[in-house]
Amino acid sequence: MAWTDERVELLKKLWAEGLSASQIAGRLGGVTRNAVIGKVHRLGLSGRATSSRSSAPRRGAITRHGKIERRRLSARRGNVALKRLTRRNTIRRPAPVEELVIPLHERATILTLKESMCRWPIGDPTEEEFHFCGRKKDGTVPYCEHHARMAYQPVQARRREKRFASG
Template sequence: MAWNDERVELLKKLWSEGLSASQIAGRLGGVTRNAVIGKVHRLGLSGRATTSRMKSHRPRARAATTARARMQQKPRFAQQGNPALRALYQPEAEPFTPSVEELVIPLKERRTIQTLTECSCRWPIGDPQDAEFHFCGKTKVTGLPYCEFHARRAFQPPQPRRREREIQEPRIPALASGKEEPADA
């Protein structure tokens, strides 16, 4: 279907009357809603008359909480933002300290992003903003990006599912509480 002058004029007329692109496509025939939208944009048509549907909207009921009340509520999450960048915006915040003991890697074995090789462990050590930041660099485990030590930290074995655990280990209430069942006399 080609856009001829008659169809373009009809499109402009229907668009100015406030019809939707789907309604215009139905009236023109042989054209999709997306084709109508594309032609409207290419023609630069913008101003539309309001339709009866647009005029008869119902005002929404106001929410019980105001914006000021929402601002005074506690934050939903204890931590906000990227912890690596927090010190830049909150200088009084305590510096990051790793929670688990890290391997001590000699200076000559440390790798930067530029010196990493295909067989180097890619475990990041330290704060990326510090000059001391480096990667582990030890020989990695085949198929993993980390050495054996860091692979154990990164990949935890899956825990058995609760349903499977109950099938394998049936619960006997007396044994679960640590008491023995009384023997029949």
């Protein structure tokens, strides 16, 4: 499909009226929404008329007592991810796992670390006191039982924490 002068003029007219790219593509026929967007961009069209949608907020439902129910309306409006947490939808986080106190003789450095030892790093690697847990590890997991619980959390708990971390 070629962009004839008549079709370009119709595109400009429909764009100025505030129709969406999909609506314009439907009216023109034989052209996709993306083709309309591309042509609008190449023509440098802007200054659209406002759409028929109202910017005024919708009113809530009227209850039996004649009052407008706004609570349900506010829950639907806006970005749900940015919604403030209320008492009802806060999550209870598990108590933080306390760090083990590793006796000096069990601590391992990179030079003394063996395959059967826990590889959980403790401290800042740039500091002299940095060490690895060094306790006996479980099977194929690189950590002791305590550190494996910290490292491998259930998927649901991780997703929930991510969701509410920015909240």
